[in-house]
Amino acid sequence: MTMVNLTLNGKQVSADVPDNTLLVTFIRETMGLTGTHVGCDTSQCGACVVHVDGESQKSCTMLAAAAEGASVTTIEGIANGDSLHPMQQAFHENHGLQCGFCTPGMVMSAIELVQDNPNPSEAEIREGLEGNICRCTGYHNIVKSVQAGAKMMGG
Amino acid sequence: MPEGSIKDGIGASVRRKEDKRFLTGSGRYTADITRPGQLHVHFIRSVHAHANIKAIRKDAAEAAEGVVAIFTGEDVAADGIGGPICGWVVTNRDGSPTNEPPHPILANGAVRYVGDHVVAVIAETLEQAMDAAELVEIEYEVLAPVVDLANAGSGPQIHENVPGNMYFDFELGDEAAATAALESAATVVELEVRNNRLIPNAMEPRAALAEYDPIDDSYTLFTTSQNPHLTRLVIGAFMLSIPESKLRVVAPDVGGGFGSKIYVYPEEAVCTWASKKLQRPVKWTADRSESFLADAHGRDHINKVRMALDKDNRITGLRVDTVANIGSYLSAFSVVTPTILHAPLLSGCYQIPAIYTNVKGMATTTAPVDAYRGAGRPEATYLLERVMDTAARQVGMDPAAFRRMNFIPKDAFPYQTPVALQYDIGDYEPPLDKALEMIDYKGFEARRAEAASRGKYRGIGLSSYIEACGIAPSAVAGALGARVGLYESATVRVDPTGTVNVFTGTHSHGQGHDTTFAQIVADKLGVDIGSVEIIHGDSDRIPFGMGSYGSRSLAVGGAAIAKAVDKVIEKSKIIAAHLMEAADADVVFADGKFTVAGTDNEKGFGEIALAAYVPHNYPHDRLEPGLEETAFYDPLNFTYPSGTHIAEVEIDPSTGVVELVDWACCDDFGNLINPMIVEGQVHGGIAQGVGQALLENAHYDETGQLITASYMDYCMPRADDLPNFKVDYTVTACTHNDLGVKGCGEAGAIASPPALINAVIDALAPLGVTDMSMPATPEKVWRAINDAQTEAAE
Known part of the structure; x- marks a missing residue:
């Protein structure tokens, strides 16, 4: 067992978990935040993307113990009370989601993409989201959402 | 967000009511639910495609830490547990029935595909169950697999009661007439296509x-289902033999289905059965590898096509001989998909006087194959639209002109095809014209030349499709072998304060029903869309319904909601007439208000609702109190969406990579309730079709191992594989439902694969390439180019 201490959505959390606990398992099962999803077992689909110290991270590919002392942000931690994060709002306005399963990872990836590149081209968005699979939307409205989200984030 | 007024009614692109919970991580999917004391089950699956089970040794595993129980097929048989059933069967050419083999929920003596369920290991934690599974020894006698579809009939017999590995041998149409047309044709066009196998x-x-729950001997099953009532019926009546009333099935938020979550699979039955045996909740969540191995796959046909043309290039006949891979067991809609949902679509949007088709459904030692987005109709559309292009090329006609001259003319509706369907309405030229204009078809040759100057081959490809949605009149379906009805249900419950709850038998797993259905109700009742709640997915709350598949939710489920709302309005009018002391016939309902013609008397909808529940001044002699109505809508016919999709591609001859550079489509879905949501459905459908045509292929090797069993090996469309899509519509309103709607969920997946492959062939046609199989991978395309160049040089 390993004692893991980290900041989760701005709050200090600690838990004693088996050494091999993945960060996604820590978030979903130990901490009960089920907005972060598991869609595959090969680190391909991106449904589990969270931010670790501000960087996109597939949380199925990292041990919880490796996040010791880090600041972890999940989809539950980006809205400001009832007011959605601009990227969440952009996905809503542009119908950038259907079944919602890939959405948390997609939004988290999109936020980091725009933080790194405040004014991305369509091609840069498509390339930047290559690690997130969506089966519903055909990506057209996701790209549109990220473009709109980038504008709303001040790009 | 433009909520809060009647402007959010039918025809408005209202932003979705369901979005917020998904965007904030508050969606509630089955895997997110935890019950106190829950156990976890891990399934040991067959590693062989075909084998007899000689022995299962589980003593060591049973003694492992945390293990609570280990069940095998013997335990299932001892408790008399049944297997999944086939929901629709057909009659063979010789009048005999479909051969239906048993399908135990845990293998009983034999396994028939890699991934078949053999042992259920149940433990306190998932890790303990997985560790214990390593200690279970299974002794197999390995048998020869049956993998090659074309020769499945000559392989070793897989099921005792399926001779020649043929489940069914179906036919439709007039064989003599089709033969006569082909014999007297000026031109005969021949084509063989393989509709590649896909994983949803x-x-x-x-x-x-x-x-x-031992208190009342009842079960609750949370599961990823597109149709919770069907799951309840099948598990209750056919598998566990428990009263349906003792089983509640909840399909909460479901993250996409595309057909694969229609069926009842062994896993959910094992969980339900074990929950009583162990008196603890039992949970299972598939990992992606299990999804690849054991979700029902889609497509997998070989189609031999012969088309007859007269001297004016009009189609005079069509014959299609199909071999369909059904896999190791009969999944719920595995038989209807390549037969009833396929053969009647072979007339497409064309006048074809004589059609005949034969479909042989074969058993193989691969995963069960069933309906996947489009279900039979993509296969029909693919072969038809491929042979249309092949024919146009053969007779030297422009493919658009060839389609146009063979379209069913708009004054020919209702149109009876020679393959059973009667199309109620359609007009195929306007969407063709619009799509041609959207993609600038006239300017294509200039773009081809410009691409050639950059060393690229550019091609354009069309697909004009029709589909049959919203199946079907139940009586007709029953006569064709359906074992279920195909109506849909809705209850509209108005609260005393005038808010509205709609309980629908359909299920939303991405389609946006919370919004679209609320728009219908808001529009008809003149109430705020925010005061309408849509409830689905819980068999204890909703009326018995058939769920969502086959683009049926709006055309059948929406029609049921509209009918129930009409009943509410009719009752409300009588209450309003009583309150305003007027004759029923003088009361008019519009914009949420009841008025008496010729007076300034009026009552709001909310006032009527309150009067219905506080019936102090009420027409008790005519009405019961309350304001709640239920409607079941049984469709009068299929609906027939249609349209034209056009793909434009560029091919790099040095790599064989096909770049999809443009897409234009114009669809006729009848009236649109929410154009934004419809467009999203079109985008997603096209993406899945592009996946089939360029990227995706489920491949078993000769030993029956699934080679493409992860996202490392099975190529899913990603954002950088696709362009933006140009989408537009024409409208011919459906004639037989009140909303005039046809359905839009599958159109993109049906229309798109042939458009893309036709575009690839068009790009390579100058080299002499005439065929390309799906998926058109870089290797295949590169080889086709190289072979053509080598041939030209010789």
């Missing part, structure tokens, strides 16, 4: 959590 890959893997 909803992003949420399947899951189940079952809980038994």
Whole structure:
């Protein structure tokens, strides 16, 4: 067992978990935040993307113990009370989601993409989201959402 | 967000009511649910495609830490547990029935595909169950697999009661007439196509959590289902033999289905059965590898096509001989998909006087194959639209002109095809014209030349499709072998304060029903869309319904909601007439108000609702109190969406990579309730079709191992594989439902594969390439180019 201490959505959390606990398992099962999803077992689909110290991270590919002392942000931690994060709002306005399963990872990836590149081209968005699979939307409205989200984030 | 007024009614692109919970991580999927004391089950699956089970040794595993129980097929048989059933069968050419083999929920003596369920290991934690599974020894006698579809009939017999590995041998149409047309044709066009096997890959893997309540001997099953009532019926009546009333099935938020979550699979039945045996909740969540191995796959046909043309290039006949891979067991709609949902679509949007088709459904030692987005109709459309292009090329006609001259003319509706369907309405030229204009068809040759100057081959490809949605009149379906009805249900419950709850038998797993259905109700009742709640997915709350598949939710489920709302309005009018002391016939309802013609008397809808529940001044002699109505709508016919999709591609001859550079489509879905949501459905459908045509292929090797069993090996469309899509519509309103709607969920997946492959062939046609199989991978395309160049040089 390993004692893991980290900041989760701005709050200090600690838990004693088996050494091999993945960060996604820590978030979903130990901490009960089920907005972060598991869609595959090969680190391909991106449904589990969270931010670790501000960087996109597939949380199925990292041990919880490796996040010791880090600041972890999940989809539950980006809205400001009832007011959605601009990227969440952009996905809503542009119908950038259907079944919602890939959405948390997609939004988290999109936020980091725009933080790194405040004014991305369509091609840069498509390339930047290559690690997130969506089966519903055909990506057209996701790209549109990220473009709109980038504008709303001040790009 | 433009909520809050009647402007959010029918025809408005209202932003979705359901979005917020998904965007904030508050969606509630089955895997997110935890029950106190829950156990976890891990399934040991067959590693062989075909084998007899000689022995299962589980003593060591049973003694492992945390293990609560280990079940095998013997335990299932001892408790008399049945297997999944086939929901629709057909009659063979010789009048005999479909051969239906048993399908135990845990293998009983034999395994028939890699991934078949053999042992259920149940433990306190998933890790303990997985560790214990390593200690279970299974002794197999390995048998020869049956993998090659074309020769499945001559392989070793897979099921005792399926001779020649043929489940069914179906035919439709007039063989003599088709033969005569082909014999007297000026031109005969021949084509053989393979509709590649696909894996649906909803992003949420399947899951189940079952809980038994000993107080009232009842079960609750949370599961990833597109149709909770069908799951309840099948598990209750056919598998566990428990009263349906003792089983509640909840399909909460479901992360995509595309057909794969229609069926009842062994896993959810095992969880439900074990929850009583162990008196603890039992949970299973598939990992992606299990989804690849054991979700029902899609497509997998070989179609031999012969088309007859007269001297004016009009189609005079069509014959299609199909071999369909059904896989190791009969999944729920595995028989209807390549037969009833396929053969009647072979007339497409064309006048074809004589059609005959034969479909042989074969058993193989691969995963069960069933309906996947489009279900039979993509296969029909693919072969038809491929042979249309092949024919146009053969007779030297422009493919658009060839289609146009063979379209069913708009004054020919209702149109009876020679393959059973009667199209109620359609007009195929306007969407063709619009799509041609959207993609600038006239300017294509200039773009081809410009691409050639950059060393690229550019091609354009069309697909004009029709589909049959919203199946079907139940009586007709029953006569054709359906074992279920195909109506849909809705209850509209108005609260005393005038808010509205709609309980629908359909299920939303991405389609946006919370919004679209609320728009219908808001529009008809003149109430705020925010005061309408849509409830689905819980068999204890909703009326018995058939769920969502086959683009039926709006055309059948929406029609049921509209009917129930009409009943509410009719009752409300009588209450209003009583309150305003007027004759029923003088009361008019519009914009949420009841008025008496010729007076300034009026009552709001909310006032009527209150009067219905506080019936102090009420027409008790004529009405019961309350304001709640239920309607079941049984469709009068299929609906027939149609349209034209056009793909434009560029091919790099040095790599064989096909770049999809442009897409234009114009669809006729009848009236649109929410154009934004419809467009999203079109985008997603096209993406899945592009996946089939360029990227995706489920491949078994000769030993029956699934080679493409992860996202490392099975190529899913990603953002950088696709362009933006140009989407537009024409409208001919459906004639037989009140909303005039046809359905839009599958059109993109049906229309797109042939458009793309036709575009690839068009790009390579100058080299002499005449055929390309799906998926058109870089290797295949590169080889086709190289072979053509080598041939030209010789």
